[in-house]
Amino acid sequence: MIKIEHLQKKYSNVTPLKDVSTEINDGDVISVIGPSGTGKSTLLRCINMLEKPTAGRIWVDGEEITDPSCDIRKIRQKMGMVFQSFNLFGHMTVIENIMLAPVKLLGKSRQEAYDKGMELLHMVGLAQKEMNYPDELSGGQKQRIAIARTLAMDPEVILLDEPTSALDPTMVGEVQSVIEELAGSGKTMMIVTHEMAFARAICNRVFFMDEGGIYEDGTPEEIFEHPVRENTQRFIWKSKILEFDIKSSNYDFRALFGEIDNFCLKNRTALKMSNHIRLVVEEMVIQLMLPVLEDPDINVTIEYSAVKENSKVTVKSNGHAFDGLRIENDLAVSVLKGIISDFHYERLDEGELRNLIIVELK
Ligand SMILES: Nc1ncnc2c1ncn2[C@@H]1O[C@H](COP(=O)(O)OP(=O)(O)O)[C@@H](O)[C@H]1O
Ligand SMILES: [Mg+2]
Numbered sequence: 001m002i003k004i005e006h007l008q009k010k011y012s013n014v015t016p017l018k019d020v021s022t023e024i025n026d027g028d029v030i031s032v033i034g035p036s037g038t039g040k041s042t043l044l045r046c047i048n049m050l051e052k053p054t055a056g057r058i059w060v061d062g063e064e065i066t067d068p069s070c071d072i073r074k075i076r077q078k079m080g081m082v083f084q085s086f087n088l089f090g091h092m093t094v095i096e097n098i099m100l101a102p103v104k105l106l107g108k109s110r111q112e113a114y115d116k117g118m119e120l121l122h123m124v125g126l127a128q129k130e131m132n133y134p135d136e137l138s139g140g141q142k143q144r145i146a147i148a149r150t151l152a153m154d155p156e157v158i159l160l161d162e163p164t165s166a167l168d169p170t171m172v173g174e175v176q177s178v179i180e181e182l183a184g185s186g187k188t189m190m191i192v193t194h195e196m197a198f199a200r201a202i203c204n205r206v207f208f209m210d211e212g213g214i215y216e217d218g219t220p221e222e223i224f225e226h227p228v229r230e231n232t233q234r235f236i237w238k239s240k241i242l243e244f245d246i247k248s249s250n251y252d253f254r255a256l257f258g259e260i261d262n263f264c265l266k267n268r269t270a271l272k273m274s275n276h277i278r279l280v281v282e283e284m285v286i287q288l289m290l291p292v293l294e295d296p297d298i299n300v301t302i303e304y305s306a307v308k309e310n311s312k313v314t315v316k317s318n319g320h321a322f323d324g325l326r327i328e329n330d331l332a333v334s335v336l337k338g339i340i341s342d343f344h345y346e347r348l349d350e351g352e353l354r355n356l357i358i359v360e361l362k
Pocket of ligand 2: 040041042161192
């Protein structure tokens with residue numbers, strides 16, 4: 001029902017959306033996740049034309065909304081948007097807030113708008129608040145009213161941009177359960193959220209946004225259990241990264257081990273894990289690799305996943321093909337064999353650093 005082709009949104013100094021193409025089907029409930037600044041809000045705002053795309057085309061129900069002759073008000077009525085900050089009118093009661101757009105924009109009678117408004121207030125569990133002003137409500141209640149107000153327009157698509165992130169933690173649940181009910185009702189929805197368990201529970205599809213677009217698109221199971229691409233894995237597994245380059249045997253290893261200790265401390269790795277990370281750097285990189293390189297150039301990336309509680313160390317180096325772990329009876333090798341759960345070596349075809357080693361630590 002929504003088709004997006006080569007969507008681009010450029011601001012003067014950033015281009016959050018470089019080239020987005022996708023199709024959203026009727027009844028899809030899509031969780032949009034990803035690091036901040038990756039264009040999640042921009043994508044939602046382009047879909048309902050709150051932002052004008054700088055290139056590309058969008059169709060809703062076969063009608064091209066990016067066509068300059070398209071009546072954007074009509075399209076927007078099909079798409080409701082719920083914001084982080086509620087945006088209720090403070091000088092109007094709850095029921096007036098909900099009745100406003102249906103009366104003004106859809107030409108409904110006040111009675112009709114009132115009846116529908118009360119029905120929606122019941123749905124969000126706030127019928128008793130109809131005559132209150134927004135100021136008299138908690139954040140969670142305001143957001144439930146904002147959702148009711150969006151539904152009053154009977155939109156075909158609902159776009160929610162971090163609907164619970166401005167709320168006190170005690171109120172997140174009440175808003176999430178309203179959204180969950182909505183998601184179960186067959187409405188097409190896109191929801192930007194940082195609450196992963198919630199995202200997973202309500203959606204049938206996930207967009208992970210990064211690098212200027214939808215970096216990975218899949219079912220909740222695919223994205224949350226078996227993410228395929230590197231950035232998705234790092235995000236889902238909450239991986240933290242420490243990277244350094246060793247370009248001389250006079251490298252300041254004391255400072256490096258200080259940095260590794262800090263990294264482990266900050267990420268609360270188990271003591272055993274931080275010892276193993278140190279050992280890999282010391283035994284593999286410093287004892288086995290460094291001495292055989294004439295003009296060393298070694299790039300090391302330590303990656304720790306708080307979710308999987310494991311570490312991965314990726315080492316790239318110049319020089320001849322590395323066969324370090326095949327040397328028998330070497331102390332360093334036996335130490336390494338005791339702590340590595342997976343070892344991968346590859347001789348790359350091109351580049352300066354053609355030895356690639358990836359080890360996973362127990
Ligand atoms: N109106 C704007 N003018 C200029 N830059 C903007 C504007 N809106 C967003 N941006 C920039 O675009 C990038 C993506 O923003 P946004 O879509 O809000 O990301 P997200 O919602 O994923 O955190 C950010 O770098 C942000 O600073
Ligand atoms: Mg945002």
